Amino acid sequence: MILPGNASCQGCPISMAMRCLDVIKNPVLVIPAGCSTVIAGLHPKSAMKAPVVHVPFPSTLAVACGLSEAYKKLGVEANVVAWMGDGAADIGFAGLSASAARRDDVITVVVDNEAYMNTGTQASLSTFWKAKTTTSPAGKTEERRNLSLIMLTHKADYVATASVGYIRDLRKKLRKAGEMAGFRFIHIHAPCPPGWRFPSEKTVEVARKAVMSGAWILWEYDGKLRLSKAGEKYALKENRIPLAEYLKQGRFLHLSERDIREIERKIDEDWEFLLRFS
Amino acid sequence: MRAEGNRNGSGVKRLLTSNEAIAEAVKIAKPDVIAAYPITPQSPIVEKLAEMVESGELDASFVRVESEHSAMAVIHGAATAGARVFTATSSHGLAYMFEMCWWIAGSRLPAVMAVATRSIGAPWNIHGDHTDIMSLRDAGWIIGMAESAQEAFDMTLQAFAVSEVVNIPFAVGIDAFTMSHTAEIVEIRNAKLPERRQAYRILPGMEVAVNAVTMGEARMKARYDLAIDLEKSAEVIERTDGEFGSYGGLVEKYRLEDAEYAVVMAGGWCGDAKDAIDMLRDEGVRIGMLRLRFIRPFPEKAVKELPSEVLVVDRANTGIKGILGMETAACGVEVKNVVAGIGGLDVGIDDFYRLFGKFVDGKLEKVEWLI
Amino acid sequence: MDLSPILSEATVASAGETGSWRNYRPLVSSELCSKCGNCIVYCPEGVIFEGVDSVEIDYRFCKGCGVCREVCGQKAIEMVPE
Numbered sequence: 001m002i003l004p005g006n007a008s009c010q011g012c013p014i015s016m017a018m019r020c021l022d023v024i025k026n027p028v029l030v031i032p033a034g035c036s037t038v039i040a041g042l043h044p045k046s047a048m049k050a051p052v053v054h055v056p057f058p059s060t061l062a063v064a065c066g067l068s069e070a071y072k073k074l075g076v077e078a079n080v081v082a083w084m085g086d087g088a089a090d091i092g093f094a095g096l097s098a099s100a101a102r103r104d105d106v107i108t109v110v111v112d113n114e115a116y117m118n119t120g121t122q123a124s125l126s127t128f129w130k131a132k133t134t135t136s137p138a139g140k141t142e143e144r145r146n147l148s149l150i151m152l153t154h155k156a157d158y159v160a161t162a163s164v165g166y167i168r169d170l171r172k173k174l175r176k177a178g179e180m181a182g183f184r185f186i187h188i189h190a191p192c193p194p195g196w197r198f199p200s201e202k203t204v205e206v207a208r209k210a211v212m213s214g215a216w217i218l219w220e221y222d223g224k225l226r227l228s229k230a231g232e233k234y235a236l237k238e239n240r241i242p243l244a245e246y247l248k249q250g251r252f253l254h255l256s257e258r259d260i261r262e263i264e265r266k267i268d269e270d271w272e273f274l275l276r277f278s
Numbered sequence: 279m280r281a282e283g284n285r286n287g288s289g290v291k292r293l294l295t296s297n298e299a300i301a302e303a304v305k306i307a308k309p310d311v312i313a314a315y316p317i318t319p320q321s322p323i324v325e326k327l328a329e330m331v332e333s334g335e336l337d338a339s340f341v342r343v344e345s346e347h348s349a350m351a352v353i354h355g356a357a358t359a360g361a362r363v364f365t366a367t368s369s370h371g372l373a374y375m376f377e378m379c380w381w382i383a384g385s386r387l388p389a390v391m392a393v394a395t396r397s398i399g400a401p402w403n404i405h406g407d408h409t410d411i412m413s414l415r416d417a418g419w420i421i422g423m424a425e426s427a428q429e430a431f432d433m434t435l436q437a438f439a440v441s442e443v444v445n446i447p448f449a450v451g452i453d454a455f456t457m458s459h460t461a462e463i464v465e466i467r468n469a470k471l472p473e474r475r476q477a478y479r480i481l482p483g484m485e486v487a488v489n490a491v492t493m494g495e496a497r498m499k500a501r502y503d504l505a506i507d508l509e510k511s512a513e514v515i516e517r518t519d520g521e522f523g524s525y526g527g528l529v530e531k532y533r534l535e536d537a538e539y540a541v542v543m544a545g546g547w548c549g550d551a552k553d554a555i556d557m558l559r560d561e562g563v564r565i566g567m568l569r570l571r572f573i574r575p576f577p578e579k580a581v582k583e584l585p586s587e588v589l590v591v592d593r594a595n596t597g598i599k600g601i602l603g604m605e606t607a608a609c610g611v612e613v614k615n616v617v618a619g620i621g622g623l624d625v626g627i628d629d630f631y632r633l634f635g636k637f638v639d640g641k642l643e644k645v646e647w648l649i
Numbered sequence: 650m651d652l653s654p655i656l657s658e659a660t661v662a663s664a665g666e667t668g669s670w671r672n673y674r675p676l677v678s679s680e681l682c683s684k685c686g687n688c689i690v691y692c693p694e695g696v697i698f699e700g701v702d703s704v705e706i707d708y709r710f711c712k713g714c715g716v717c718r719e720v721c722g723q724k725a726i727e728m729v730p731e
Contacts, residue, residue, distance in 0.1 A: 079482075
């Protein structure tokens with residue numbers, strides 16, 4: 001799907017996830033501005049072995065909807081994939097919500113690296129509380145927004161969270177989405193080495209520690225909410241690794257013990273809140 | 279509101295507003311995908327189309343979007359896949375979709391949009407002027423301005439035919455309320471458009487990206503090509519004029535043959551201005567009108583052929599000057615320029631009569647606002 | 650109509666021979682490698698392939714990130730300075 005020799009940074013979680021798109025048949029990718037734009041190739045070259053429609057930020061889902069409606073009308077078999085970062089999800093939220101509400105026949109993938117990385121690591125609505133970014137130099141003061149849960153409340157046809165730390169689980173979810181119809185949404189946790197300030201070889205380790213500490217919950221919804229096998233045991237607090245293990249990243253080095261306890265409390269709350277839907 | 283074109287009598291005559299006339303034309307064009315967000319005074323166009331889709335009269339996908347930005351984005355996507363597409367908007371709606379207007383033009387995708395031209399705030403105003411559609415000039419669209427419901431009908435059909443040949447989106451302007459909501463007799467000519475064609479389409483299995491980040495000269499080349507092709511679209515508009523009402527191509531020349539004085543205007547209010555011209559003609563004043571049917575491509579040739587005394591009456595301004603006044607002057611023509619009718623402020627036959635009289639008497643300043 | 654300014658074609662090396670970015674080279678021990686495939690699926694570049702005895706790496710494009718070493722359960726991959 002993604003050809004070697006592309007422009008992704010070393011240890012890039014987005015290119016790891018992009019490789020998994022090969023499980024989807026007849027894909028047509030819609031990519032708004034972001035790291036993925038650059039990774040997918042600069043003119044006159046494309047790094048993707050699939051058609052790519054580059055689009056402005058807030059138009060992503062609407063363009064995807066237009067493609068999907070047109071293919072249906074013209075009798076073309078296609079899986080339109082709206083592939084974006086958390087930045088496009090922020091700025092394109094109205095379009096995303098409308099598309100989910102219409103149940104457009106589109107797969108939406110958000111590779112969430114918890115900040116606007118392509119413009120230089122500015123805080124997004126996904127940025128973790130207290131995380132340092134270039135627009136929250138002392139740590140972000142607001143909570144992260146739970147995008148996948150919002151999609152669940154749209155009763156989308158399929159909603160799943162995934163992580164580049166659990167690539168087989170991610171592939172399974174993408175395959176399942178590709179074989180279904182309707183509005184399908186996959187939210188991929190994508191730890192970013194330069195943005196989060198950790199060494200490039202640690203991408204998978206950091207992603208796994210997010211799941212193992214309970215900070216990123218793996219679940220799917222297809223009419224019913226279920227925890228995914230890969231991460232279900234972390235529902236029990238005693239199975240989790242200490243949160244401090246996960247927080248060993250440049251963006252969190254300033255945290256106090258109290259901050260960490262507070263984040264832990266927020267994580268417990270997130271679990272409790274999610275499981276109310278199960 | 280008097281441009282009739284060449285009614286050939288073959289079609290059914292109906293009493294329609296310009297909004298309804300456009301919807302009837304779109305039905306004949308058989309678009310595959312329509313997307314729209316309502317805004318006064320455009321809403322009746324897409325309400326009518328929604329009814330047609332619902333009743334099965336029109337086999338199209340009608341996407342109910344949450345904003346104009348998404349309306350333009352949906353038809354952008356659908357056109358990329360090879361669908362014939364339509365949307366309509368007005369005023370703030372056009373402003374909100376502005377980004378996508380650039381993208382659909384830059385992507386060289388054929389598309390048709392009706393614009394019920396309305397003032398852009400602040401302050402709020404739902405009435406007519408041309409400030410909205412004039413903001414499209416730089417985006418790379420063909421911009422037509424109809425004067426009557428009949429012309430709105432004919433131009434909408436021509437829009438599909440031209441856009442799909444030159445691969446440039448086409449906006450059809452109609453004045454808010456005085457056209458959009460005013461019924462006139464319209465002959466429904468059952469024109470047959472060719473099958474959808476376009477320079478490229480994106481399909482599964484292709485290993486190609488459209489609009490990847492460019493560096494070096496690609497962007498400038500794309501912009502240059504679009505500018506050149508937009509100029510060249512004049513030939514296609516002129517060539518197909520006969521099939522869509524024979525209005526005269528880029529311009530309509532009204533009593534200009536022997537004129538010493540020329541008024542340059544565009545849009546629905548030209549009808550009243552023509553009445554004022556008739557009154558002055560009856561008094562022996564050799565005055566006529568060059569009605570700009572198109573703002574892009576700009577009818578430079580026709581403007582250059584005008585007599586030496588030229589008055590441009592504008593319904594949109596940039597700074598203190600009128601936009602068409604500036605455009606006309608940019609062709610090397612000495613002009614007097616009047617800005618009037620902003621926010622639907624009424625300009626009637628008598629106002630035009632007085633204004634043109636002042637112009638003929640040489641008493642107009644270089645730039646004036648009728649306020 | 651010249652579409653070259655807006656269309657791009659799929660090609661390897663869209664950003665060049667990215668192997669030149671590498672500071673460390675992954676070396677695989679065929680003795681230790683169990684061919685589990687972890688490095689193959691996690692490699693961000695997709696430049697690790699199943700070989701005869703172990704896995705093979707396309708060094709023309711390997712950026713040397715070291716993810717393969719981290720996901721190898723057998724500790725069969727070593728990063729050596731270029």
